[in-house]
Ligand SMILES: Nc1ncnc2c1ncn2[C@@H]1O[C@H](COP(=O)(O)OP(=O)(O)OP(=O)(O)O)[C@@H](O)[C@H]1O
């Protein structure tokens with residue numbers, strides 16, 4: 001088991017600083033849930049409330065049907081792994097992992113078995129007799145995870161566990177975590193990260209936190225393909241989705257939009273006659289823009305190009321303080337710099353937002 005239910009949970013620090021409201025979330029045992037959101041939106045706060053390290057100001061937290069608001073952290077069946085892995089420097093990997101079990105006065109056999117099993121799961125068997133200083137950052141982080149595994153909790157909480165690692169180690173350790181999760185299909189994991197790729201690849205479901213609440217919960221591809229609002233649309237995906245203001249000029253099975261800068265858009269989103277004339281923003285991801293010789297969404301001069309090898313990013317000249325429109329084209333296109341280009345997108349890639357909310361959801 002390891003079902004976690006949050007009902008109308010809120011958090012106010014020190015009686016005045018309100019950081020989270022109306023958090024309703026049901027997590028099923030065995031799920032890997034990822035929390036993402038802008039810095040300061042309350043991801044760590046929510047995790048710490050589930051762990052019992054932070055008091056819940058309002059609402060209820062249930063684990064496997066039992067109210068946990070006032071249950072001490074050690075009795076919640078939870079282990080938490082932080083960004084900074086504070087290992088005991090003078091203890092071997094084996095002793096670091098065994099420490100909590102020794103405190104709990106488990107037998108030698110039991111401790112050995114748990115440590116060896118955790119080491120096997122985390123590919124640390126060959127390092128058990130080393131001191132932490134003789135390990136790479138990724139291996140140390142795995143030892144920190146190993147310390148929590150030996151206690152066999154129902155629920156694992158990770159707060160940006162890989163953010164201290166360099167790029168290559170992040171990828172390697174991320175894959176270890178994915179593998180670990182597969183080995184423990186009935187254990188629940190809640191994982192906070194700033195890294196889009198980690199969120200997209202690890203999560204069964206992603207929870208996007210913003211403006212003191214939940215902006216959307218869904219599978220990674222749901223959030224990418226059908227964001228409910230502009231917040232999620234621009235937060236998931238990199239570079240962020242382009243937004244262009246306009247008005248609805250045609251409704252029905254497809255929607256036509258006249259853009260303020262003169263372009264025309266057709267979206268697969270269905271609208272009703274009463275939507276005619278509504279002010280909207282259309283959203284198009286950089287990877288869905290393509291150059292055209294005909295009419296398009298916008299025409300702009302390419303200010304900067306960034307060739308990343310497999311793709312080239314085109315940054316268009318901005319008008320005023322608007323963020324630059326960005327296109328991501330497959331291949332190398334350095335020659336586009338300084339050129340005037342018209343960009344378009346297929347109707348199925350054109351999102352429509354009215355007052356920040358997607359017209360797909362009504
Ligand atoms: N002990 C505290 N007292 C008062 N305010 C706090 C306290 N801890 C956190 N906060 C505030 O609560 C908000 C949420 O903080 P939290 O650490 O949960 O954000 P986060 O989403 O984890 O951010 P990051 O991505 O930067 O780690 C922030 O505005 C922060 O300043």
Ligand SMILES: [Mg+2]
Pocket residue numbers: 043044045
């Ligand atoms: Mg945090």
